[in-house]
Amino acid sequence: MNSLGRFTPFAILAVSAMLSACVDQAGAAKAPAAPPPAEVAVLTVAPQRVALSTDLPGRLEAARIAQVRARVPGIVLQRAFHEGSDVKAGDVLFRIDDAPFQATFQSAQAALAKAEANLAQITLKAQRYAALVDTNAISKQEFDDVTAAQKQAAADVATAKAALATARLNLGYATVTAPITGRIGRAQVTEGALVGQNEATPLATIQQLDPIYVNLTQSSSEVLQLRQALAAGQLKSVGRGEAKVRLLMEDGRPYPHPGKLLFSDMTVDESTGGVIVRAVFPNPDRLLMPGLFVRAQLEQAVSENAIVVPQQAVQRGADGASVMVVDPNNNVAVKPVKADRSQGDAWIVSEGLKPGDRIIVEGVQKVKPGATVKAVTWTPGDAGKAAKDGKPVALQVKAQ
Template sequence: MRSISCLKSVGAALIAVSLLSACGDKAAPPAQLPEAAYVTIAPEKRAVENELPGRLESYRTAEVRARVPGIVLKRTFEEGAFVKQGQVLFKIDPRSYQASVQNAKAALSRAEANKVQADLKLKRYKPLVEINAISKQEYDDAIAAAKQASADVEAAKATLVNNKLNLEYATVTAPISGRIGRAMVTEGALVGQNEATLLATIQQINPIYLNLTQSSAELLKLRQMMQSGALKDAEKSGLKVTMVMEDGSIYPHTGKLLFSDISVDPTTGELALRALFPNPDNMLLPGMFVRARLEQAVNENAITVPQQAVQHTNDGSQVIVINQENKAEIRQVKTTSAIGNRWLVTEGLQPGDRVIVEGLQKVRPGSPVNPVEWVDPMAPAKAPAETPAAAAPATEAGSKAADGGAAAGAAEGQAQTTQAK
């Protein structure tokens, strides 16, 4: 009995020693490295955009004025409405002009009658002067009278045309189609007295002009880069302009650049440019202040990074890159302009550099990181494709797990056998 109890004690001690040795062989897990999502820098073709300030201006503006004096009898339009070319806007008292037309018609009839009489007299005098029945002087007087009668007829016709025009001007019509503003006069007002009184203003705002200004120094730098070959000139026929509204939203329609001025304003040092935008919904109004993004050149080897990867400090802009040893490293960069949600970088980065986009708060310069490739949330999603390479690690992991389970079962069986002895 005593020997059996000794054997049991020895077996229990052996099991305890084996368990302690197994725990001692298991190494402690290393500290987990901070995860850093990065993008790999690769040159790409990008349009060079400049954001310029500008103001909107109507495509056409017409001031409706009184061309003849008189009393306004009626206004026939609604203020702020759309009017068509030729539409009646105001009616001025036409009675005096109607009387002038009638008078001119009577004067024309009298002149035509005098012309008939002069022509008949000349016709009778012609054979008489040939037989010396009348003097040469009388015949010459008849010729002059006939010509004067013809001139009187032409003068009477011109007077009639002028009086008809004044009668037409008494009915004020729209010279162009567009939006009309408020009426500057009311019924009963005397207009056109010694001056062409302003009655209303019509503006055509579809399409609409955008007048821009660009610094001459910025334009000079852009042209120097084109001459050096760093940039390529964009196609003039394809210059597109994107409008940024006052609230920061993007106008849904794209405009086109019409021209740039050939001289610089000496007081401001800026160059004037003009673009044309469609305005089918009349959303844009003359006088609004907006900003425009203008494609003026093309960079064949542009380097861009997501805006969230760039940190702006007192010393300038900087990014954090992952070096070959998978350690974080600060890199000073120079950015010029924004292209969508990315910064255009001109200095500080080279193709192949890995720039950290997410996880910047977790990394420290000089410390190792766990690099993972960054996935742009704005990029279109791709359907996951199952490949044999992806299935291989899982199979290998499963086989390792099976081997581990078999080894554990064998160890447990060996321990039971020892205890039974």
């Protein structure tokens, strides 16, 4: 009997089954495994109180400007300040030759003394005549003449006093003082210059720089939309004196000191279609200069239940803005939204989202609508770590 004869039919069937199982196992090992769901960082939408701010262009303006002028004619004898320095109200700036005014003042003093002496003499005479006229020692006409002379002498005294006051003022004007506290610019005259001849000659300019104003321009359409939203109850007005203003310098750097809103003009500029809004800022370091172009972030209203989402969560296309949301079954869907107002690095969504919606902030590029994902909580500044570790972290959305 040959070697094949030793194998029974049952043995042959067992070997065939074993070979088939090995083939099935090898095939199963070669089949690719299904990929795990993609991890995305999500933000759960919750309403919050947000102060709505508007970016507006503007220019700085000194709080007060005083043009120092010569009020009396004369020769400038001295300049008593350093150009570009800070001066206080009442500080001496210029001295004009006061010799003529001193002489006029002394002459007025003498004229007043003479008028007062004459009035005293006439008064005594009138008193004596008053006693004599009752006894008919003098005529009524003589008494009336003395009474009139007394009144004339009193008028002369008043005139002399006025002349003396004028002479004192002119003498004082010869010493030019600072009308306000601020920074003085360059001198517009030098010693020896003749000033005040038939005009008030400009001598220098003082500007008060602390605090300093910023005049902002807001379009009338924005003002109208804001007032309509306030009237409809969609927004609340910021309390008087509570509206904060933050300044961005010409190079984009933020100004360290916050300001406050003073007023909004009631008239629309016909040439620009804008409304002037004025704010005031402290300027202790004199960093802000009049005429400088700036941008300001002005708080004008408050939304009590605003939906705020990070900017990277909002996608914009031909059909408008949209966000990707994760439903309770962890499936991805697209929701169109209306996000027409920015707040820092976030968008304020007015339509399309409701509290409790989970929107995808990180990982949008890895998923498509209908896909199943693994959602982890997103947090600003640590989104990558959260998505990597899969650990929930506290949500902090900054809102001014």
